[in-house]
Amino acid sequence: MPNILVYIQAPAAVPTKSQREMLTLASRLGEVRVVLGAPTDETALAALTAWGANGFYAAGASCALVAPDAALLAAAAKDSDAALVLLPNDIQGREVAARAGIKLDAGVITDAIDVDADLVVSKTVLAGSYTVRVKATRGPALVTVKPNSVELPAGEPAAASAAPVQVLEFGEVGPAATVAGTVQRTASGRPDLNEARFVVAGGRGVDGDFGPVEDLADALGAAIGASRAATDAGWIDHSAQIGQTGKTVSPQLYISAGISGAIQQKAGMQSSTYIVAVNKDPDAPVFEIADLGIVGDLATVLPQAAAEIRRRKG
Numbered sequence: 001m002p003n004i005l006v007y008i009q010a011p012a013a014v015p016t017k018s019q020r021e022m023l024t025l026a027s028r029l030g031e032v033r034v035v036l037g038a039p040t041d042e043t044a045l046a047a048l049t050a051w052g053a054n055g056f057y058a059a060g061a062s063c064a065l066v067a068p069d070a071a072l073l074a075a076a077a078k079d080s081d082a083a084l085v086l087l088p089n090d091i092q093g094r095e096v097a098a099r100a101g102i103k104l105d106a107g108v109i110t111d112a113i114d115v116d117a118d119l120v121v122s123k124t125v126l127a128g129s130y131t132v133r134v135k136a137t138r139g140p141a142l143v144t145v146k147p148n149s150v151e152l153p154a155g156e157p158a159a160a161s162a163a164p165v166q167v168l169e170f171g172e173v174g175p176a177a178t179v180a181g182t183v184q185r186t187a188s189g190r191p192d193l194n195e196a197r198f199v200v201a202g203g204r205g206v207d208g209d210f211g212p213v214e215d216l217a218d219a220l221g222a223a224i225g226a227s228r229a230a231t232d233a234g235w236i237d238h239s240a241q242i243g244q245t246g247k248t249v250s251p252q253l254y255i256s257a258g259i260s261g262a263i264q265q266k267a268g269m270q271s272s273t274y275i276v277a278v279n280k281d282p283d284a285p286v287f288e289i290a291d292l293g294i295v296g297d298l299a300t301v302l303p304q305a306a307a308e309i310r311r312r313k314g
């Protein structure tokens, strides 16, 4: 059985969905060890063990920055003779993969949606228009996995006591930077946009009022996204931007409201499983990729949808 490493950037008492997906995928393929990107406690270690970790690698000194995390990951890959390393497909995961790839002279594959038993990786390319199968020709393959790609087992895993932690020393990693303080972001109560199963996104068509988008998102339990026109207008924070210069999401359901469907917007959402578009212009390009298109005013359509969802939920 090959040794597989999973990089867990921020371990917590309840692993995030994308962390659980990486652990589920890794457990299918081999013997799993987790590389801890930040110091943590017994509760988080026990939760990760329940999801399949057989051991942990931690840094002698505090990590949480890309340079030391990449050094720790490379040291762990050498120590475990790993055949595969899974990382999140976000900015930090990709950067750690790239830096560790250079240290290990190993192949880096991003945007993965699956890995088979021969460690052949399926990944989406060209804004989700194609799926290709690729294999690293050198080194442990460093693979960043897109959220919502791996089906989780039904129910919670049985509780487990924390697997052992091995502390690795890897010397100076410079440039000299350290975390001077940490402030946790105030939780919005909505799912994280990167890994949400449902996303409702608004564009210039909301005309400054994200109320209907927020209301539908809350009825569905969805995250909120936006086009660049909406974030540039200051109607919503830039962290909500989806597209070529924003986030890439692939939820099971993406509801696009008042967004024309420019190529740069499609680049961030085209691989969503089911796309619903609401636009008052029947010729809007977004309808070309929509599974369900609704021609209408979002200020009318979205509240109706939210009310019907709430009625059905009881």
Ligand SMILES: Cc1cc2nc3c(=O)[nH]c(=O)nc-3n(C[C@H](O)[C@H](O)[C@H](O)COP(=O)(O)OP(=O)(O)OC[C@H]3O[C@@H](n4cnc5c(N)ncnc54)[C@H](O)[C@@H]3O)c2cc1C
Residues within 6 Å of the ligand: 202, 203, 204, 205, 206, 226, 227, 228, 229, 230, 241, 242, 243, 244, 245, 246, 247, 257, 258, 259, 260, 261, 262, 263, 264, 265, 268, 278, 279, 280, 281, 284, 296, 297, 298, 299
């Ligand atoms: C290098 C580069 C990078 C870019 N990166 C991104 C990116 O990451 N993400 C991104 O989104 N864009 C990006 N853009 C911008 C992109 O080209 C578009 O300009 C942008 O996506 C348009 O946003 P929009 O669809 O909200 O606005 P518009 O194109 O103005 O479309 C608004 C739509 O709302 C509809 N509408 C209006 N009122 C209503 C209503 N009441 N009800 C229903 N529908 C209504 C209209 O019919 C129209 O189709 C980038 C551009 C460049 C050049």
